Amino acid sequence: MKRILSSLVAVTFAGVMTLAASAQTGAQSGQDPQDSSHTMSNSKTSAAGTTMADDTFMKKAAAGGLAEVELGQLATQKASSDQVKQFGQRMVDDHSKANDRLKQIADQEHVKLPTQPSAKAKAIKAQLEKLSGSQFDQAYMKDMVKDHRRDVAEFEKVSKNTQDPAVKNFAEQTLPTLREHLSQAQQIAPPAEKTQASNPGNSMR
Numbered sequence: 133m134k135r136i137l138s139s140l141v142a143v144t145f146a147g148v149m150t151l152a153a154s155a156q157t158g159a160q161s162g163q164d165p166q167d168s169s170h171t172m173s174n175s176k177t178s179a180a181g182t183t184m185a186d187d188t189f190m191k192k193a194a195a196g197g198l199a200e201v202e203l204g205q206l207a208t209q210k211a212s213s214d215q216v217k218q219f220g221q222r223m224v225d226d227h228s229k230a231n232d233r234l235k236q237i238a239d240q241e242h243v244k245l246p247t248q249p250s251a252k253a254k255a256i257k258a259q260l261e262k263l264s265g266s267q268f269d270q271a272y273m274k275d276m277v278k279d280h281r282r283d284v285a286e287f288e289k290v291s292k293n294t295q296d297p298a299v300k301n302f303a304e305q306t307l308p309t310l311r312e313h314l315s316q317a318q319q320i321a322p323p324a325e326k327t328q329a330s331n332p333g334n335s336m337r
Contacts, residue, residue, distance in 0.1 A: 186299045187243050189290050194234055194245040196283065199253035200227040206260060207272050215320050216269045219276070226313070230306050237298045273321040280314035 200223045207220025238245045249257070256275060263271055287310055291303040 183294075183296070186241075186290075186294055186296050189286070189294075189303075190234060190238055190241075190243055190299065191246055192286075194231060194238070195248070195250045195253070196279070197227045197231040197234065198246070199249035199257075200224075200279075201231070202249060202253075203257060203260065203272065203275070206257065207268075210260075210264060210268050211272065212265045213269045213320075216273060219273070219316060219320055222316075223276075223313070226309055230309070233305075234302060237302055240298065241296075270322045273317055276317040277314065277321045280310055280317055284310050284314055 204220040204223030204227070208217050208224070211217045211220060235245060248254075260268060260272055260275075284307070287303045287307045291300060291307060294300045294303065
């Protein structure tokens, strides 16, 4: 009987020590052993510390900027209108600068940006390459109006919602230039495109 009681005491003592050790480990880690909510809350944050939404924005902005540069270069070569040629050159200059600023932020945040435009942008470029003269001018400027409407809407959204200071600053600094691009594109675009109701869409090219 004494042996049985001794065994029970030993088992009980071991169990208490195990629970105590578990509680101490949880206290040292700053986490309740039964509470994993803080782990779940980090699921929307990338390894770089930025949110997935910020990462997506930077990648889409980079791809869109590359597309603007390539199409701008095409416009300086194929456009028949001096206005369109000048607009194309401004796209090359302004978006190249914006791309450089974005790359610096991405490097700091350890976010890998695309080095080529999206497949959709490549398809648009392929279509424009087949056009010439006034047909090219009209098609290019129509695309610029649509694209910059989407860009302005997206950058406005990010500037209001992001919690990342660097991403917020980039969006806020780039917005005035994008708005100027949109205004200029609307002035140059064909009449039908000028009077078309604004439809920003949900994402950048």
